[in-house]
Amino acid sequence: MDSSKNAVFDAVVIGGGIAGLQSALDLAGQGYKTAVVEKDASIGGKMIRLSKVFPTLDCASCITTPKMAAAAHHENITLYTWCDVQRVEKDATGVSVSMIQRPRYVDIDKCIGCRKCEYNCPVLVPDTEQGGFSGRKAIRIPFSNAIPQKALLDVENCMLCGKCADVCPTKAIRYDQKPEPRRIAAKTAILATGYELSSVTGKPQYGNGDIPNVIDSLQMERLLAPHGPYGRVLRPSDGMIPDSIAYVQCAGSRDASMGVSYCSRFCCMYAVKQAMLLSGSLPLADITIYYMDIRAFGKNYEQFYQNAKAMGIEFVKAKVASLDAGQGGAVTVRYEDQTGEGATSRDHDLVVLSMGVLPGFAPGGVCPVGLGPDGFIQSVLPKLSPSVTDLEGVFVAGVAAGPKDIVDTITEAGAAAMQAAKYLTALSGKAPGAANKESSHE
Amino acid sequence: MSEPQRAKAPDAGEQAKVGVYICYCGGNISDHVDVEKVRERMETVPGVAVARTNMFMCSDPGQELIMEDLRQGRINRVVVASCAPSLHESTFRSAIARAGGNPYQYEHANIREQVSWVHHGQAATDKASRLIAAATGKARTLTPLEPLRVTARRHAVVIGGGIAGMRAALDLADMGVRVALVEKTPYLGGGVSRLVRLAPTGEDAAHLVTTLARRILEHPGITVHAGSAVTTFGGYVGNFTLGVSPVPGACAPAGETWPGGYVPGKGVLVPPSPDGGAITLETGVVVLATGFASYIPRPGEYGFGENAEVVTLPDLIQKIGGLEGQRGGTLVIDGRPIRSMALIHCVGSRQIPGIHEEDANGHLNEHCSRVCCTSAINTANAIREACPQTSVYELYRDIRTYGRGQEELYAKASGNRVVFMRFGADQAPVVQRGAPGSGHPLKVTVTDQLTFGEELEVPVDLVVLATGMEPGPVADLVEMLKLPVGADRFLLETHPKLRPVELPIAGIFLAGTCQAPMDAGETCNAASAAAVKAVSLLSKGYVELDPFVAEVDVRRCTGTGACVQACLNPGAIALETMDIDGRPVTRARVTPALCLGCGACVAVCPENAIDINGWTLAQYEAMVDMIVSDAVCQDSGAVPETVGA
Amino acid sequence: MGSQTGATAQDKILLLATESCAYPGADSVGQAHASYPANVYVLKVKAPVLFPEKFYLDCFRKGIGGIIIMSCGEECPYEGAYKAMAKRLDRVYELMKEEGLDIRRLRLTAICTVCNRAFLNEVNQMNQIVHELSPPVQAP
Ligand SMILES: Cc1cc2nc3c(=O)[nH]c(=O)nc-3n(C[C@H](O)[C@H](O)[C@H](O)COP(=O)(O)OP(=O)(O)OC[C@H]3O[C@@H](n4cnc5c(N)ncnc54)[C@H](O)[C@@H]3O)c2cc1C
Numbered sequence A: 001m002d003s004s005k006n007a008v009f010d011a012v013v014i015g016g017g018i019a020g021l022q023s024a025l026d027l028a029g030q031g032y033k034t035a036v037v038e039k040d041a042s043i044g045g046k047m048i049r050l051s052k053v054f055p056t057l058d059c060a061s062c063i064t065t066p067k068m069a070a071a072a073h074h075e076n077i078t079l080y081t082w083c084d085v086q087r088v089e090k091d092a093t094g095v096s097v098s099m100i101q102r103p104r105y106v107d108i109d110k111c112i113g114c115r116k117c118e119y120n121c122p123v124l125v126p127d128t129e130q131g132g133f134s135g136r137k138a139i140r141i142p143f144s145n146a147i148p149q150k151a152l153l154d155v156e157n158c159m160l161c162g163k164c165a166d167v168c169p170t171k172a173i174r175y176d177q178k179p180e181p182r183r184i185a186a187k188t189a190i191l192a193t194g195y196e197l198s199s200v201t202g203k204p205q206y207g208n209g210d211i212p213n214v215i216d217s218l219q220m221e222r223l224l225a226p227h228g229p230y231g232r233v234l235r236p237s238d239g240m241i242p243d244s245i246a247y248v249q250c251a252g253s254r255d256a257s258m259g260v261s262y263c264s265r266f267c268c269m270y271a272v273k274q275a276m277l278l279s280g281s282l283p284l285a286d287i288t289i290y291y292m293d294i295r296a297f298g299k300n301y302e303q304f305y306q307n308a309k310a311m312g313i314e315f316v317k318a319k320v321a322s323l324d325a326g327q328g329g330a331v332t333v334r335y336e337d338q339t340g341e342g343a344t345s346r347d348h349d350l351v352v353l354s355m356g357v358l359p360g361f362a363p364g365g366v367c368p369v370g371l372g373p374d375g376f377i378q379s380v381l382p383k384l385s386p387s388v389t390d391l392e393g394v395f396v397a398g399v400a401a402g403p404k405d406i407v408d409t410i411t412e413a414g415a416a417a418m419q420a421a422k423y424l425t426a427l428s429g430k431a432p433g434a435a436n437k438e439s440s441h442e
Numbered sequence B: 001m002s003e004p005q006r007a008k009a010p011d012a013g014e015q016a017k018v019g020v021y022i023c024y025c026g027g028n029i030s031d032h033v034d035v036e037k038v039r040e041r042m043e044t045v046p047g048v049a050v051a052r053t054n055m056f057m058c059s060d061p062g063q064e065l066i067m068e069d070l071r072q073g074r075i076n077r078v079v080v081a082s083c084a085p086s087l088h089e090s091t092f093r094s095a096i097a098r099a100g101g102n103p104y105q106y107e108h109a110n111i112r113e114q115v116s117w118v119h120h121g122q123a124a125t126d127k128a129s130r131l132i133a134a135a136t137g138k139a140r141t142l143t144p145l146e147p148l149r150v151t152a153r154r155h156a157v158v159i160g161g162g163i164a165g166m167r168a169a170l171d172l173a174d175m176g177v178r179v180a181l182v183e184k185t186p187y188l189g190g191g192v193s194r195l196v197r198l199a200p201t202g203e204d205a206a207h208l209v210t211t212l213a214r215r216i217l218e219h220p221g222i223t224v225h226a227g228s229a230v231t232t233f234g235g236y237v238g239n240f241t242l243g244v245s246p247v248p249g250a251c252a253p254a255g256e257t258w259p260g261g262y263v264p265g266k267g268v269l270v271p272p273s274p275d276g277g278a279i280t281l282e283t284g285v286v287v288l289a290t291g292f293a294s295y296i297p298r299p300g301e302y303g304f305g306e307n308a309e310v311v312t313l314p315d316l317i318q319k320i321g322g323l324e325g326q327r328g329g330t331l332v333i334d335g336r337p338i339r340s341m342a343l344i345h346c347v348g349s350r351q352i353p354g355i356h357e358e359d360a361n362g363h364l365n366e367h368c369s370r371v372c373c374t375s376a377i378n379t380a381n382a383i384r385e386a387c388p389q390t391s392v393y394e395l396y397r398d399i400r401t402y403g404r405g406q407e408e409l410y411a412k413a414s415g416n417r418v419v420f421m422r423f424g425a426d427q428a429p430v431v432q433r434g435a436p437g438s439g440h441p442l443k444v445t446v447t448d449q450l451t452f453g454e455e456l457e458v459p460v461d462l463v464v465l466a467t468g469m470e471p472g473p474v475a476d477l478v479e480m481l482k483l484p485v486g487a488d489r490f491l492l493e494t495h496p497k498l499r500p501v502e503l504p505i506a507g508i509f510l511a512g513t514c515q516a517p518m519d520a521g522e523t524c525n526a527a528s529a530a531a532v533k534a535v536s537l538l539s540k541g542y543v544e545l546d547p548f549v550a551e552v553d554v555r556r557c558t559g560t561g562a563c564v565q566a567c568l569n570p571g572a573i574a575l576e577t578m579d580i581d582g583r584p585v586t587r588a589r590v591t592p593a594l595c596l597g598c599g600a601c602v603a604v605c606p607e608n609a610i611d612i613n614g615w616t617l618a619q620y621e622a623m624v625d626m627i628v629s630d631a632v633c634q635d636s637g638a639v640p641e642t643v644g645a
Numbered sequence C: 001m002g003s004q005t006g007a008t009a010q011d012k013i014l015l016l017a018t019e020s021c022a023y024p025g026a027d028s029v030g031q032a033h034a035s036y037p038a039n040v041y042v043l044k045v046k047a048p049v050l051f052p053e054k055f056y057l058d059c060f061r062k063g064i065g066g067i068i069i070m071s072c073g074e075e076c077p078y079e080g081a082y083k084a085m086a087k088r089l090d091r092v093y094e095l096m097k098e099e100g101l102d103i104r105r106l107r108l109t110a111i112c113t114v115c116n117r118a119f120l121n122e123v124n125q126m127n128q129i130v131h132e133l134s135p136p137v138q139a140p
């Protein structure tokens, strides 16, 4: 974690989600010195925030933390968290990344992650890491399995009472910490900046976010997580155990009028997954998925979908037209039923929106890499080498190059590391194949 | 061939001197555990030479305590009692190494996450004492270990010359790894050679295949063994031996030119292997890229085999090619004008037990073949654009245009007035001869869910079955290499997320559609991901494996072979005849490079002759003894002791 | 807080926790500061398939009151180990019956890295069982 102001690496990976971590591990495993630059206070990206993952239903933390820890402990990997990338420049000598490391107001070399500060801080604010459903302190470890396990103080809410500084056993609190400009030079870069879900605000058909008990799928992931905000699935508005839960698929995808004309690719599968998890934790609840097509295309995905059907989860082929607040906290789903009834409606206790997937990073003004019409980073060799971009020596992996589930993301991350390693080999003068010429006489 | 070597023999004779270091963790531990009391107790434990405490053991001064004691020879085993081992075990192990000790003579006691944060008061102090005493009990018998080193040949064998095999071979060779590419046909290209324009981006299949094949054939680091197959296999990671022999009858028809000539439907013809006959390849890693087979419909399935007008999608793609000369008017195939055609999706895919019929071997293809929706729509678009007089109906279950640029093709198909109809899994469309006088040889009847379940009859001149992908015929390789196969019969990775291109057998990797259906781009990603794992493995010239593997005490072993039966990784332990005290005897022997270290053999040995290094049964027993012993502390609590120690 | 009041030398509970799942799971309970009885001792194992029948019986003889094998279940990194071990446990149960040991003293379960609730449930249930039953061996 030593991160001096100007540092030189073989490779820099931007984004510390599962894509970035896998790329970094695959480069570091070959001996390349690799930096990972992450804008968040922890590495792990979206995956570490999920509950369980399709199609194996293994716990997300159990398969993400080993990779996070492996990256954090790797002698060839340096992590830079809590960083704003200002510019990524590419010239003949390589890639240079200028960034600003935001202050944590904690000396991370001293902090031992004991949380005494957190327990003693009097300020409680909603915790976005728990879907906003529970509270967190102004100073806290970002979330239970965050890496690094270091405290983070949020100045917006801190009232400078000094309690954390008093109780910290290592005297790690630094109220006067300043943003630190940093610069990284490397020979090659991998962009692994992932995604964000589109917002329900500005979507009047879904109530602009004003209808109680309409949540997005990432919030449902938190409700389902064993270490989630309530520890079980409750309806946010009144804490009721929901009897009827509905999923609205393609909520903002496959519809140019809602800004996302493409398919977001993993929402069908996570809806099926969440439905299965819900029917496990709420065996009496009815679960309905309103969908256009179920896109269960990956290895063992179709089998997973058929299992969900066999478990009694109801799949309704329909495009949902609108949502309204119903009686007693219910949500009214209005839809066009394609198998008979025509326009109709149904009430549910809780509605989950499978929102569209948007690029996590808008390179405009920061990095001159080419984008596709969908706003994701463009691949110039989509068949032979999908991680190659139009900037020589700069590669792309994971959802940064278009929506992808974890399996496809991890595979692409390995591929990006492969292409970056080849680029490094070619640069180092050992021209491709040179090493073989000598040995091919054998 | 190199045998894994253990660098140092365990110095069993050496007297154990355990150093115990207990952390306050700035109050995190010491607020609940009386750390000084625990230290006093530890000083009385047999084998403990020194016991010390520190405010932060992980700090430099904390680590220095350990290093100084080691350097002074006061201790030769280390126990640190602090936070969870996931946080700092590696810190302390490397401190030991820096001080010249063996990092494996270390045991960790977790007294924060598993004591001070979950228990309080006297109970916490007592549990910490017992846990640390247990750790010393194990530490006393820890022998020095070294990571196992297996020298690895910087050479790879890639099996399969489709785009997966070619991509992996090029990536490996560009990194300076010598590659032998074994392809059973005389051509490079595999399934892509049977395509024309690839969805969704429109690349020319011939161009893709020739680009890769040319580079392969020109690459000095790659030898192509075309028309050949792997016939024997042995060895372990870093040191595999494969026998490769020509496939009888696998040669190109006379007249096809080589090298580098592209034959549509087949690929790029490769000059015959210089060696001609059977050869032996010695290699460090193996990449499997054996690809897929297209599903062949059963006779009668949707009228296939019974009506000449029913064809598969791969056949249609080859028949119409680039639709040269078909501009305007009606599509013409084999001289027959096609005014109306139906494309039926999911043929031989997404089969459901109870609804679909099993094949002759009792198999159902429950998987989705992933590429056929997009490929069918791509083909429909091409036909509608070139031949606007030909009506195209697509009969589907779900449209799975999931990937980048694919939904756009689907939208375009609607614009091109391709007619979509949706059927349920249990309401498959029926293909029959058309009514005489209808002017069309066939009719397709479908219950269309998009029009509220109306039964529609579509007269057509051609029915195209979008047949899916099945695993290729690799039973021989599965048998020879002991490859795991999933319920879907595709090759099965270790874990789809943790190790998606690896197998439980170290040194063998999966690339492309031998693992699951994928499109061309996904296939190349998988191949590069396999290549990067292989390159990392070969980057040092040797493979370093955990030393935590089974070891047989040949003096105790009586050769019952119970361990061989129990072993989870066949081949890791075997009976062999060896010479002991001048007599030939049968004893078990472990091949460390193959051992998983799970201990399945340990449990079944009637003679207690096997143990996992670093995790021996005796060490566990010692730990249990210390936990139950009242030597370091009497139990606490309101109720007094009922039994003495 | 737990039931360490009334603890005796006989009622210690051993958790054999796999290094890839249940051991980090126990740490996660600690991170949440969720307390449980202090008679519970966690031993890290690569795969519990290592232990022969005798190991369990010896533990009870030594005075361990209960053993919970916390494995990875389906996520076990060693293919076939889980099945092999489940089979072994059947034999251990037979032997326990022969020795007059209540078979509820030994349990096999799967615990993930963040299954705090399941972990606490298991531990509390085993404590109840151990407290309900007499110590496995008589005092010498
Ligand atoms: C509700 C839901 C459930 C899901 N469930 C599953 C499932 O069960 N199984 C499955 O396979 N997939 C699932 N997915 C998909 C999964 O989340 C993605 O496949 C995966 O997270 C993609 O990883 P990534 O690294 O590409 O992107 P991300 O996880 O988004 O990581 C990108 C990282 O880059 C960082 N970053 C972004 N911009 C910058 C910048 N400018 N500078 C520095 N850092 C930056 C981000 O902070 C983040 O850490 C689910 C998705 C959702 C929404």
Ligand SMILES: Cc1cc2nc3c(=O)[nH]c(=O)nc-3n(C[C@H](O)[C@H](O)[C@H](O)COP(=O)(O)OP(=O)(O)OC[C@H]3O[C@@H](n4cnc5c(N)ncnc54)[C@H](O)[C@@H]3O)c2cc1C
Pocket (backbone or CB within 6 Å): A383, B159, B160, B161, B162, B163, B164, B165, B182, B183, B184, B185, B187, B188, B189, B190, B191, B192, B195, B197, B198, B199, B200, B228, B229, B230, B289, B290, B291, B292, B293, B294, B313, B314, B371, B372, B374, B375, B378, B467, B468, B469, B472, B473, B474, B477, B511, B512, B513, B514, B518, B519, B520, B521, B523
């Ligand atoms: C109908 C259809 C349409 C498609 N359309 C598209 C499309 O539009 N766009 C797209 O991107 N993808 C498309 N695909 C997918 C594409 O064909 C595959 O992604 C690609 O062919 C997979 O390559 P591969 O190397 O994994 O396997 P393959 O192409 O099957 O190659 C495997 C190679 O291994 C050889 N082999 C097999 N067994 C052995 C052995 N034992 N020893 C030695 N050699 C062996 C085979 O002879 C073959 O050459 C389509 C597939 C189908 C079926």
Ligand code: SF4
Pocket (backbone or CB within 6 Å): A106, A110, A111, A112, A113, A114, A115, A116, A117, A118, A150, A151, A167, A168, A169, A170, A171, A172, A173
């Ligand atoms: S109290 Fe200090 S050491 Fe503990 S987590 Fe907070 S900042 Fe870190």
Ligand code: SF4
Pocket (backbone or CB within 6 Å): A117, A120, A121, A122, A123, A138, A139, A153, A154, A157, A158, A159, A160, A161, A162, A163, A164, A165
């Ligand atoms: S100073 Fe701020 S962060 Fe620290 S305890 Fe007070 S309010 Fe919380």
Ligand code: SF4
Pocket (backbone or CB within 6 Å): A249, A250, A251, A253, A254, A262, A263, A264, A265, A266, A267, A268, A269, A292, A293, A294, A295, A354, B402
């Ligand atoms: S994955 Fe499913 S829900 Fe998501 S956009 Fe695609 S079709 Fe719609």
Ligand code: SF4
Pocket (backbone or CB within 6 Å): A297, B345, B346, B347, B349, B350, B367, B368, B369, B370, B371, B372, B373, B374, B397, B398, B399, B400, B466, B468
């Ligand atoms: S890709 Fe489409 S046609 Fe092919 S099996 Fe899947 S759903 Fe059926």
